[in-house]
Amino acid sequence: MTNANDKYAEVTLETEKIFDGKVISLQVDRVRLPNGETATREIVRHPGAVCVLALVDDKMLVVEQYRKPLGRSQVEIPAGKLDPGEEPSEAAKRELEEETGYRCGSMRPISSFYTSPGFADELLHLFFAEQLTPGQANLDEDEFLDCTALTFEQAKQYIAEGRISDAKTIAAVYAWQIYRLTGDFL
Numbered sequence: 001m002t003n004a005n006d007k008y009a010e011v012t013l014e015t016e017k018i019f020d021g022k023v024i025s026l027q028v029d030r031v032r033l034p035n036g037e038t039a040t041r042e043i044v045r046h047p048g049a050v051c052v053l054a055l056v057d058d059k060m061l062v063v064e065q066y067r068k069p070l071g072r073s074q075v076e077i078p079a080g081k082l083d084p085g086e087e088p089s090e091a092a093k094r095e096l097e098e099e100t101g102y103r104c105g106s107m108r109p110i111s112s113f114y115t116s117p118g119f120a121d122e123l124l125h126l127f128f129a130e131q132l133t134p135g136q137a138n139l140d141e142d143e144f145l146d147c148t149a150l151t152f153e154q155a156k157q158y159i160a161e162g163r164i165s166d167a168k169t170i171a172a173v174y175a176w177q178i179y180r181l182t183g184d185f186l
Contacts, residue, residue, distance in 0.1 A: 008034055010041070023047075023081060024120075046122035050092040051079035053110065053172040054102060054129040059149035060176060061100050062169070066144070075150075075158055076169045079124075088112075088125040096129055098138050100147045105131025110175050110185045115167065124168055126175065128185065152176060 010031040019026040025045040032038055054061040060077070067074045080095035082088065089107040097103050107127040115122045137147060150158065155173045158164040164173070175185050 010034070010039075013038065042119055044116075044120035044122070046081070046120055047084070048082045048088070048123045048125070049079060050082065050088050050095055050125045050127060051077050051168040051172065052092050052096045052107075052127050052129050053077060053176060054096055054100065054104070054132060055176070056102070056132055056149055059151055060155055060172070061096075061102065061147060061149050062155075062164075063099050063145040063147050065146075074166060075163045076166055077172045079168060089127065092125065092127040092129070097135065098140070099143075099145065101135045101137040102129070102132045103135055104129040104133075111171070113171070126168065126172060128175075128179075152180065 010033055012029050012031055014030040016028045017025070018028060023046070027043050027045065029041045029043060030038055031041055052061075054077070062075050063078055064073055064075045066072070078096050078099040080091065080098070082091050089109070092107050093104060107129055110126040110128050112123055112125045114120070115124055139145065152173075155164065155176070159170060159173060164170060179185055
């Protein structure tokens, strides 16, 4: 949404829909720049997603799964996209249980952030899961992953080694560090 008071706003002149998929859509907009010139913007539209920092015995629950765009496996916190009309906290509970088997009594929001605002509108909601009880994972039919738990030191080492290299998991590790030092996330 364009803010009329934003001196850097770009006015959309034309939108061409390129692709409409299961997870994303792609469009190319022709825009008028603040200086009056025109330019094109390639935009990925995404329904939004959630991710969960869940601690069990002072260890962070993570999943390891193959990520086709990277061509390798990646260690990440549980996460997934929002279903149409779904509240982020409910999606976070669903994803936590589906991927790890753990249920939680409550979800506390930590932060929401855009993953790549230069070309995508995906808004990711990071939650802290509390009051965890173990259960059975229920993976999607096209989902193959292993769930494990890392100590804070292991998580930092995984970041150093590149086994954790996605922004949401790195943000969760640093939120965890703040939580360990202060008892809160801010």
